[in-house]
Amino acid sequence: xxxxxxxxxxxxxxxxxxxxxxxxxxxxxxxxxxxxxxxxxxxxxxxxxxxxxxxxxxxxxxxxxxxxxxxxxxxxxxxxxxxxxxxxxxxxxxxxxxxxxxxxxxxxxxxxxxxxxxxxxxxxxxxxxxxxxxxxxxxxxxxxxxxxxxxxxxxxxxxxxxxxxxxxxxxxxxxxxxxxxxxxxxxxxxxxxxxxxxxxxxxxxxxxxxxxxxxxxxxxxxxxxxxxxxxxxxxxxxxxxxxxxxxxxxxxxxxxxxxxxxxxxxxxxxxxxxxxxxxxxxxxxxxxxxxxxxxxxxxxxxxxxxxxxxxxxxxxxxxxxx
Amino acid sequence: xxxxxxxxxxxxxxxxxxxxxxxxxxxxxxxxxxxxxxxxxxxxxxxxxxxxxxxxxxxxxxxxxxxxxxxxxxxxxxxxxxxxxxxxxxxxxxxxxxxxxxxxxxxxxxxxxxxxxxxxxxxxxxxxxxxxxxxxxxxxxxxxxxxxxxxxxxxxxxxxxxxxxxx
Numbered sequence: 001x002x003x004x005x006x007x008x009x010x011x012x013x014x015x016x017x018x019x020x021x022x023x024x025x026x027x028x029x030x031x032x033x034x035x036x037x038x039x040x041x042x043x044x045x046x047x048x049x050x051x052x053x054x055x056x057x058x059x060x061x062x063x064x065x066x067x068x069x070x071x072x073x074x075x076x077x078x079x080x081x082x083x084x085x086x087x088x089x090x091x092x093x094x095x096x097x098x099x100x101x102x103x104x105x106x107x108x109x110x111x112x113x114x115x116x117x118x119x120x121x122x123x124x125x126x127x128x129x130x131x132x133x134x135x136x137x138x139x140x141x142x143x144x145x146x147x148x149x150x151x152x153x154x155x156x157x158x159x160x161x162x163x164x165x166x167x168x169x170x171x172x173x174x175x176x177x178x179x180x181x182x183x184x185x186x187x188x189x190x191x192x193x194x195x196x197x198x199x200x201x202x203x204x205x206x207x208x209x210x211x212x213x214x215x216x217x218x219x220x221x222x223x224x225x226x227x228x229x230x231x232x233x234x235x236x237x238x239x240x241x242x243x244x245x246x247x248x249x250x251x252x253x254x255x256x257x258x259x260x261x262x263x264x265x266x267x268x269x270x271x272x273x274x275x276x277x278x279x280x281x282x283x284x285x286x287x288x289x290x291x292x293x294x295x296x297x298x299x300x301x302x303x304x305x306x307x308x309x310x311x312x313x314x315x316x317x318x319x320x321x322x
Numbered sequence: 323x324x325x326x327x328x329x330x331x332x333x334x335x336x337x338x339x340x341x342x343x344x345x346x347x348x349x350x351x352x353x354x355x356x357x358x359x360x361x362x363x364x365x366x367x368x369x370x371x372x373x374x375x376x377x378x379x380x381x382x383x384x385x386x387x388x389x390x391x392x393x394x395x396x397x398x399x400x401x402x403x404x405x406x407x408x409x410x411x412x413x414x415x416x417x418x419x420x421x422x423x424x425x426x427x428x429x430x431x432x433x434x435x436x437x438x439x440x441x442x443x444x445x446x447x448x449x450x451x452x453x454x455x456x457x458x459x460x461x462x463x464x465x466x467x468x469x470x471x472x473x474x475x476x477x478x479x480x481x482x483x484x485x486x487x488x489x
Contacts (some may be wrong), residue, residue, distance in 0.1 A: 008325075010325070010329040013329065013333050014332055014333055014336070015333070016333075017333040017334075017335075017336035017337045018336050054475055057392065061454075061470040063461075063464035063465055063467070064468060064473060065465070065468040065469055065471075065472045066468075066471070066472045068475075082454040082462065085460075086465060086468075111452065117452075117453045117454075118453060118454060118455060119453060119455045120450065120451065120453050122451075132446075133451050134451065136453070137452070159475060160452045160454075186468075188465055189469075194414060194460060209460060210458055210461060211462065227469070227478075250458075263443075278458045279458070301354075
């Protein structure tokens with residue numbers, strides 16, 4: 001055989017082997033929306049992004065949903081300040097300090113809390129977060145100078161600070177980082193939809209909606225899909241195994257809320273539930289043996305819907321109906 | 323001879339390393355776009371005008387918190403009817419008093435805004451975790467205002483991008 005012919009045979013063989021690995025399917029995670037065209041746009045984006053960082057002053061009590069640079073300057077002693085950060089469900093928050101001018105020895109502090117804490121209740125609850133509550137505070141005075149940036153574990157975070165001296169202050173730069181498998185989410189809106197997936201992880205995840213809503217679950221998969229698409233039934237609920245629960249309450253902590261419904265078996269169809277509580281949570285408990293998934297939508301319960309049913313409501317519990 | 327071996331090696335490696343298609347792919351987040359996120363800010367946007375609204379909200383909130391003359395930290399100075407004992411998230415289960423500021427604003431019903439004691443953190447186990455008390459109503463309003471601000475800024479950014487690209 002001639003050399004050229006052999007080279008062709010070898011090339012053909014390599015191509016066949018490469019295609020056998022199914023790598024002919026280009027996998028696009030949708031994580032970076034630019035995809036393959038980011039190379040083309042990078043020049044334009046780099047030129048623009050430097051000049052387009054959003055900046056504004058930070059208030060003592062504030063809520064931030066955007067990336068940008070926020071500066072707080074105390075014009076009088078501010079002893080009880082809190083800033084809430086909330087992003088999209090598939091984002092986590094990165095907080096970086098710069099130009100910090102506070103008197104740590106004089107009682108000033110800046111602390112980042114991983115989650116939200118209101119009235120002593122935390123989201124995610126202490127059952128759903130790997131760290132104990134005091135370890136979820138990251139103090140600038142203790143560690144901030146060493147750290148590059150602080151990252152939250154979910155789409156919410158908080159900043160607590162106290163500044164005694166007028167004229168002191170600090171700047172924080174907020175960035176959002178994409179999180180492909182969000183666990184523990186607070187929804188920014190009273191309406192929307194979400195797919196929660198826990199892929200082979202032993203953890204519990206909560207999706208919190210701080211409104212009274214009607215939840216429609218369109219798909220629930222608890223268990224393992226094998227090649228024949230046969231779903232193994234999960235051994236019941238009763239707080240064991242993998243399941244999804246709907247909770248209602250008036251605080252942010254899912255572990256202190258009332259269970260309204262338990263969903264123990266996979267199904268494909270519409271299951272609706274109205275929960276008239278200030279906070280509604282869809283919580284998935286996963287053992288880690290399976291890939292669990294729940295797909296649901298939610299919409300705000302309007303005042304007439306809430307008032308109509310109040311006559312039947314149970315004392316000290318939010319109104320629920322199927 | 324060497325090339326033959328090399329080629330056979332590459333081929334065998336590629337055949338052996340089977341890359342399975344992803345089983346754990348989340349569904350695309352745009353699957354439900356037809357239902358969509360109903361943006362509730364249309365009427366709020368019309369009413370708000372420029373971003374003076376967000377500053378007004380913040381300033382109002384600060385004034386609520388500072389207006390009350392009984393803004394103490396000391397247990398002994400708290401009036402008995404206003405004392406609310408809030409259970410603390412510590413293993414010792416100590417109860418600490420919380421400041422209770424009653425706020426009455428014009429025609430609106432009184433809203434309670436309570437701030438827990440921001441005590442020194444020298445002894446962590448005995449001190450309550452730093453927290454803030456806001457009603458859900460306030461929290462929801464703050465989120466809506468922040469979203470409007472974010473949408474305005476995004477619109478501004480889009481305009482700048484298009485201006486840049488259109489040159």
